[in-house]
Structure formats: C-alpha cells, structure tokens
Amino acid sequence: MDGPTQDRESRPQRPLTGEFWAAVDRGELVRPVCDDCGHNFFVPQFACPRCQSTNWAYQPSSGRGRVYSHTTLHRPPTPEFTAPYVLADVDVEEGWHLLTWIVGCEPDQVSIDMPVTVRFVTGADGHWLPAFAPDEAAR
C-alpha cells in the first residue's frame, strides 16, 4: 500500500485492542464480531455488549460506511493537532460505528449521510489511523 509513513515499532501494546491496531498498521480495518450472537461492536470490549459472551474475534471490515455526524474542529485540544480537521462518527456497513476523521475533501464538503470509505493516515503520534474519505464509487 502506498500510504503515509508510519512508526510501527513504538505503537503501545494493548491487550484488548492490540490486534485492531496491528491490522491498522497493515492497512486493514477490523472490528469485533461476537461468535455467539453475531453482533458487531465497537469499541472493543472484553465481552459482547449484546449477549455478554467473551467469545468474539476481530473480522475484516469492508471499510465502507456513512457519516452519522461530523464537526469541524477549529481549536485543537493540544498543539500536536493542526486545525481545522473534521471529526466524525461513521456508521460502518457491517453495523458498527467509530469516532474518526474525514479526510480527502474540504471540511465544508462533509455532510451527514455522506458515503465514505476507510483511508489510512498518519496520526499526531506518527502511527497510522483509520480515517475515512468520500466514497466516490458510492455516489
């Protein structure tokens, strides 16, 4: 993948979410799916929020979704972030959602229900993040 540079080695190792970030580092988006009830959920939890089963696994996501909501931040919380940037809550088509950025277009072009697809970008700490960009194919 011809993506941005990244620093895989220094990514903090986390017990519950390490696999998610390892996939991100490979340019893949995954999400937890419950083995018992099939529920998609996010953020990862040790037990399924629908049936409380601890039998779940990360499965690949299509990375396609729609903007549930978005806001353009003009004042970042810390200097590592460069404003303006678009925060969004994206509904991914398998039935889960995540906080993310919308990239690849001007902030004023982002709208609720806009189709988007995952695009990996380098975050403020040098690691890849699963952002989303307008999905031209879905328009």
Added chain:
Amino acid sequence: MSGAHPLHRVAIVGVAATEMARQLDTTSAEISLRAALAALDDAGLTVADVDGVAARWPGPGGTVFQPGSADWAEVFGQPLRWVCDTYPQGVPGALDAAAAIAAGLCEVAVVFGGQAGVMGRSAVADYTRPDNEFVACWGSLTAAQFALVAQVYRHRFAPDPEQLAAIAAAIRNAGSSNPSAVMTGRGPYTAADVLASPMVAEPFRLLDLCLATEGAAAMVITTAERARDLPQPPVAVLGGGSEWHRQQYVNPPRYDEVWSLGAGAAQRAFELADLSPRDVDVFELYDINTYEVVRQFEMLGLCAEGEGADYLAKAGIGTDGRHPLNTDGGLLSYSHIGWGGPTLKIVEAVRQLRGTAGPGQVHDAEIALATGAGSGAQYHNVMILGRG
C-alpha cells in the same frame, strides 16, 4: 410534604462557593477545604458535627487509595461514619448523601470539591482531553463530543441560530451582573456577539461554550429534623434521579441515543415531588453549551423535540421570564471548576429558594431544578429542590 419518602426526610442546610477565577494561587485541596468550611459555617455547624464526607482527595499528602474521602478524615481530625467517592459533586453527590442520611448511615454530610493551581493559561482542562485510545488519537475534546450530537439536531431541525445565540447571550449577561462570576462586568452580550465569536467545534462558537476555571463549591446535608434547629431556612430535596447511559469519552455520543437523556430520571423525580416541570420557578441547568440548554427543555417535555430554541425565545429565560435559568451566569460565565462545577448548580438553586441569590434572584422562587451532565454527553441527572 408528607415525609413518607426517605429523600423527604433530609434537607440542604449549608452551601458555599469560594472566589472564582481563571487561575487561583492556591491548591485544589486548600480551595476545597475552604469551600467545605464555608458551607459548614453557612449551616451553623462545624467540622465536629460532620460524620459523612463525599469528596475527592487531590493531595498533597495522604495516599492515592480510594476512598479519598477517608483522607479528608485525617484533615478533619476525626473519624467518619460514611464516605462516598463515587461522584462526589452536584446532583449525584447530593442524592448519595441524602440517601445515606435517610438510611441513618450518617447525620451531617458535606459534599465538596473544586480545583486550583492546575489550569495553565493556554491549556484546555485535562478533564476535557480524554485519554481513551479511540478518542485521544483523533484530537477530540468535550466540545467536539457535544458538537457531534448538536450537528445531528441542527441537520434535522434547523434551529434558528439567532434564537440559540440569544440563550448564550442571556446566560452570559446574568454572569455579567453577578459580582462573583469569573466574567463579571463583561458584556452585555447580544446574539450577534455570540454569532460573531470564533468557531470552535461546529456548530459551537466560543461564546456557546462553558468556562474552565478555578474555585470550589460545597453543600451540607442533614436530616430535616436537625435542620429545624439550624439558622438557615432549610431546602428540601423534593425529588431526584440519574441516568448513566455509558461512560463518557469512550464511544462518541449519538444524537438518537442521548438527546432525550435524563427524561426518565426527570419523570421519576417529578413524580416523587408530585410536581410537573411547569411548576419549576427557576432552572439551574448544566449549561456546558447552548444546545444542552435547549435539549434539557425538550427532554423535560416542556416543548417538542426540535422546538426548544423557539420555545425559549417566546417563554423568556430572564428573571422575569416564564423560565428563568442559570441565574448566576452558569458554567458559561459564572464558573466551571472541575470536580465542583455541578455543585454550583445546587448552590445557586439553594440561594434562589432562600431568596439570597443577589442580582439574579427570581421573585419568590419556591421550586428550583438543578441538573448535571457528563462532559461526554453520556449521562444526566436532575434534582428538584423546594423550600423546606
């Protein structure tokens, strides 16, 4: 009151708020202690009367163990019968203390907290900068979490920006006339001023958003029976309740899940009080941003979803309006002090019911509503207060 319900057997007998400023040259411990002592003094009580504490322990000294309230026992120089660190502020803190007193676990509880010496001049308060790995990496903060909710509301209902801005202006003007407010003397503000202020997180402009300041607040709660022998007119807890949707700053709050957050708690609280939201004389609402004020009127059922800004424009929110609100200038203009901000809502509600609220006093206020909320739009709580 019949006195049948346990909550109706307690009263708020002392309140206090310290000086408020963007930065104070003291510590969180010292400013919190001053608030606690001032509230006890207000109640005509002393530390020797206290047998219940709900507070966080900010150090220095003591330990990092929970409950931090036990560290306060050391400072107070006496053992306690009841402590509660769970949410030692605002409505949940008052309800926990009231429940403990009603159950006989303690008799005089002081709930207190605040912050000082922690706010950098340019920094955003650390409690607005979540550390969860799925939030922090995106550069989110409190204003953005709430903005994600407000944007859906705006998309669906297209509220009038002027009417929304007028709410922020009115609250800020209440703060302008409050000599204790951080923003005292600033303004007056018009809706146009709010709409001309810099955009922070769409749709919120700078003047739509609350302060992050320093100071402390405290309240003293005891039995209604003991309250009769104390100097202040007691304030009764007529009803209260909380809704915890989920932890804040983990998943983004979603409009469809959180816009009516608190409706169940409010319904239970008003049933307990045998009152309706229409009976409230003064509202001390958690005004972390302008949309949250509108949301709470819709959540309370005083108007339909999507109609809050228009409803408030017609009803009036000043001291002579149908729904006087945030009479001290609120979190927007009076102060917001970390682990103590929600308590300021009860302090002002109590002063309104005593008739000692100062320039923001609502004539003959008998019923007050105080609310609180999570900084990530994921929980809400309400308390109805009345003259005891």
